[in-house]
Amino acid sequence: MRVLVTGGAGFVGNYVVRELLRAKHSVTVLDNLDPQVHAASGNGAQVPDGAVFYRGDLNDPEILLKVLKHADAVAHLGAVVGVGQSMYEVSYYTHNNVNATGRLYETIIKNKLAVKKIVVASSMSAYGEGLYRCTKCRKTIRGGMRSEAKFKKGSWELDCPVCKKPMTPVPIPETEPFAVSSIYALTKRDTEEIALMLGAAHNIPSVALRFFNIYGPGQSLSNPYTGVAAIFFSRVLNLKPPVVYEDGLQSRDFVHASDVARAVRLALESDVKGQVFNVGGGERVTIREIADTVLKVCGKEGAIKPQVTGQYRKGDIRHCFADTAKIKKALGWKTAVLLNDGFQELYYWAQKTSSVDRFDQASQELEHFNLLAKAK
Template sequence: MTSVLVTGGAGFVGSHIVDEYVDAGYDVTVVDNLTDQVHDDEPDYLNDDAEYVWGDVRDRELMTDLLRDADVLNHQASAVGVGQSMYEIEKYVDVNTLATARILDVVVNEGIDLEKMVVASSMSIYGEGVYRCPDCDARRHPSLRSGDQMARGKWEHVCEDCGTDLEPLPTPESKPRDSTSIYAITKKDQEEMMLSIGRAYDIPTVALRYFNIYGSRQALDNPYTGVCAIFSSRIKNDNPPLVFEDGEQTRDFIHVSDVARANRLAVESDAENVAVNVGTGDPKTITGIAETLIDLYGKGDDLAPEIANDYRQGDIRHCYADTELASEALGFEAEVGFEEGMRELVEWGREQEAEDRFEEAHAELEEKGLVGED
């Protein structure tokens, strides 16, 4: 039986990956430090058929012991949160970049024999997505919008040649990367280090560039996590979701069960030494997300999204996945429809306690000068 070591396997995404592997007949070991920002205690959804080791991936001796018994390394452990990464820089580099470097140093120098490695990467490494100028009929890869543009409330990118508003296109893996946060830089580090060592030591390696993941087991109390969880905690506490800019920015939302399946397919496919988008290719506006959640929680008569018309430093406007390579390399296509997936999230969320800590997190961003007004 193939043995898989899943780092961060007690978390939101990692735990679903563990379930996917267990259901497929793998022998699964999890290492997780149950970080306080995500977990109050051991979660009640842990899989009884997996082995759990409570420890830190930065512990070299522990990781050496665990890797010696593994056939596959699935590296999910990371500090997450774009905004928080911009003022907890050392923490993010330590937990993401340096921890991954230490794991790979163990693999290379401690006689570890792995059949495959899979690493969680992120769409954040792209920065902005791909665009097209409708007048010039040309592709554009804009960088971040300037502070002056944002302060004027001019949210859309414009063509550098003719000034026409650009139209977003699906973002392929070949798009030049423009990491615009410390979090994104560390995810790029993780991806590049894993792929580099995989190539050098003939270990087939796949980096999965996750787009915006949502679904059950998201930490609703964590105000630094995904927008669906943040909005859910606001709505459950009868507070309106706060939407930055004009709310028309788009993202690619993919259900966590599809992400888990992509991880299994990455192990079972012949794919190696490749980075692959994991998304739906179907963009949704942030306002649309807020409205859908309000409706599903049954609070449409009492709440509406609050359009802030302010902005966060480093935020992008549009990015959604080109899914062609995922289909070709992994045989993967997202199966959970948006409405079905959001209902699953809300049904789970109704049963959860959720302290709304958004104002606290927002105040931290303002204090650090990371929020601006138009």
């Protein structure tokens, strides 16, 4: 296939391009080299050899038509990424994520292009809070937004709405509805809905992949708006403690970028359409564990301690991790990289890469906009 990869100069895009080239597809990349990602990393254009690169914006119909004309399929990864920042740089997020996805489909529709498959990148953030089980009530309950009053007391876990006892997080399947709590999440929900709605109406087979937290060599170590693993590495390599919000026992689901790239390829190659799939490690890892693992692989265990601040980010979720049964069954996908191995590899790479620690700037911005607060 001739595949257009939007955002192909980005972190995940690079893995997807290499994965597709390895499988003998031909690849064109469209990427505007957004300075927040590319200037920060200091390495300009980063498109793997073997792919044809066009520097351009997804919002530009002319360049879109040029690259789409010769495409059999599209992996649409181009987007701006960051939950906290999206709560004040609102139009930057809607423009690059929602409008851009609209433009992509519009260009195909208006020019009656023969694109046979589009895979769009969605995010676990579109779920909002995860799924829980109350063992006492024997019920599965979807978590809601935590109240400000609860945050203020430093009471972090979600309680059962019936018996008020703490609940146990369970994996979330794709059938759970959206409950977005950030503009970034909203743009990813819209990306999915635009793709599936227009895909069905105009017979452009489309699939949305809900990525969980992706990590791996190549991720921007200097972009403080995204990726807790990268932010922690950048702190520790600059000999500063990783800053952990809440009590550090909140959890997420981590998946290696090479596993994500394989999911994208399998979705592009399959006949599946009109479907959404979780792409996650399927395991719950606490943020404290992530901080400890980073310190351990950096050989700084004991020398540097994670700084648990008791601060919280407004609208942040407590637990969410993937149920991956659907993608395993439909696409035969499963993860290949274990977290410890992946982090070790990330460390070897990060050591050789310069990283500017801009975490303080990002957290000051959150404070400035009242998005970061402290429990009393």
